[in-house]
Amino acid sequence: MSHDLLQILDAKGRKVGRAPRVKKDLLLRMFRAMVETRAFDERCMNLQRTGKIGFSVPNRGVEATSVGAAAALDPASDWIAPHYRDFGMLFFHGMSLERMFDNMFGNRDDVAKGRQMPVHFSFREPIPYLSISSPLGTQIPHAVGIAMAMKKRGEKGIALTSFGDGSTSTPGFHSGMNFAGVFGAPVVFLCQNNQWAISCPVEKQTASEDFAVKGEAYGVPGVRVDGNDVLAVYRAVSQAVKRARAGEGPTLVEAVTFRMGGHSTSDDPSRYVPPELFAEWEERDPIQRFEAWLCSEGLLEEGEAERIREEAERKMMEVSKVSEAKPRPPLATIFTDVYAEMPRHLERQMEECIHHHATRGEGVDEKGEFPL
Numbered sequence: 577m578s579h580d581l582l583q584i585l586d587a588k589g590r591k592v593g594r595a596p597r598v599k600k601d602l603l604l605r606m607f608r609a610m611v612e613t614r615a616f617d618e619r620c621m622n623l624q625r626t627g628k629i630g631f632s633v634p635n636r637g638v639e640a641t642s643v644g645a646a647a648a649l650d651p652a653s654d655w656i657a658p659h660y661r662d663f664g665m666l667f668f669h670g671m672s673l674e675r676m677f678d679n680m681f682g683n684r685d686d687v688a689k690g691r692q693m694p695v696h697f698s699f700r701e702p703i704p705y706l707s708i709s710s711p712l713g714t715q716i717p718h719a720v721g722i723a724m725a726m727k728k729r730g731e732k733g734i735a736l737t738s739f740g741d742g743s744t745s746t747p748g749f750h751s752g753m754n755f756a757g758v759f760g761a762p763v764v765f766l767c768q769n770n771q772w773a774i775s776c777p778v779e780k781q782t783a784s785e786d787f788a789v790k791g792e793a794y795g796v797p798g799v800r801v802d803g804n805d806v807l808a809v810y811r812a813v814s815q816a817v818k819r820a821r822a823g824e825g826p827t828l829v830e831a832v833t834f835r836m837g838g839h840s841t842s843d844d845p846s847r848y849v850p851p852e853l854f855a856e857w858e859e860r861d862p863i864q865r866f867e868a869w870l871c872s873e874g875l876l877e878e879g880e881a882e883r884i885r886e887e888a889e890r891k892m893m894e895v896s897k898v899s900e901a902k903p904r905p906p907l908a909t910i911f912t913d914v915y916a917e918m919p920r921h922l923e924r925q926m927e928e929c930i931h932h933h934a935t936r937g938e939g940v941d942e943k944g945e946f947p948l
């Protein structure tokens with residue numbers, strides 16, 4: 577059984593389904609977060625192309641999926657076990673932009689002290705956001721475990737985990753779905769079907785008719801939604817969150833979208849994505865669509881969208897410069913946080929390392945790219 581695609585706004589921003597009852601404030605917050613996500617993405621791409629950061633992951637095209645899903649969560653109780661294409665979740669919940677850029681530069685104020693890759697954010701606030709893990713699908717059982725813990729403690733929180741179409745081929749997806757199905761974990765599985773897993777197209781990823789159907793094998797209901805329609809994503813994920821909170825168990829939400837760029841800054845999609853596909857999906861742009869609808873409803877005034885865009889771009893420029901100017905984490909931090917009390921042999925290595933660096937000044941190739 578294939579699933580219908582839930583859509584509220586068509587590609588031109590015309591209402592084709594029942595719009596959720598949402599206050600203007602929330603709608604504008606979603607719009608702003610989508611615009612900020614794109615501006616951050618563009619700034620990071622430019623920083624990487626000019627050799628200032630080592631790596632980034634294009635988020636262009638998936639803003640509605642990420643923001644629409646995040647808007648359905650309650651930061652006071654819920655957790656996110658994210659995918660790396662989820663900048664929008666952080667922007668919606670008002671994450672500090674400076675902390676995000678600190679991660680991109682791996683500087684002194686980066687919460688992971690430069691030990692994680694750029695884009696591999698990890699934050700406790702404003703919403704618990706698990707460290708993004710490079711091994712695909714590992715965040716899925718993590719989310720299920722968190723959700724089960726909350727259920728056992730009688731808390732009202734739920735966990736949302738986000739992952740790509742390619743990540744449904746990992747053991748983490750299957751064990752996570754099975755466990756959640758059997759034990760009724762309050763978790764929402766958000767599959768960002770952007771049609772590609774690096775250069776592997778969906779038709780080579782699965783023989784199933786869609787991704788939502790994969791829930792059936794685990795007794796987990798699946799829904800399919802237009803991932804470029806922020807209202808539809810918000811509705812689908814809100815319903816899934818409501819089910820989870822009511823003790824009715826997990827839901828698999830497949831958001832159908834498109835990766836409007838390379839897999840990462842180390843990839844050249846022109847080698848394998850037919851150009852007409854980009855042209856086709858450009859017409860379904862999630863921001864333009866939402867903007868057209870907000871204007872037609874009188875929720876955005878003439879020129880307001882442009883002002884929001886300019887403000888976002890200015891902020892990206894300003895804050896990225898602040899993070900860029902900060903020094904790297906002190907060398908000693910390589911050795912700290914391993915043991916509660918540093919053993920003597922590690923202390924010795926730390927001293928040797930610091931001495932070596934101070935006297936010989938090891939060079940580091942700042943322009944090195946990540947091979948991913």
Ligand SMILES: Cc1ncc(C[n+]2csc(CCOP(=O)(O)OP(=O)(O)O)c2C)c(N)n1
Pocket residue numbers: 661710711712713739740741742743744746768770772773774835839
């Ligand atoms: C377990 C594992 N296998 C392979 C990889 C290499 N890899 C990194 S990203 C990626 C594609 C993931 O595709 P998808 O899940 O659809 O997410 P998308 O990048 O499209 O958002 C692959 C194969 C990995 N990181 N982890």
Ligand SMILES: [Mg+2]
Pocket residue numbers: 740741742768769770771772773774
């Ligand atoms: Mg994908």
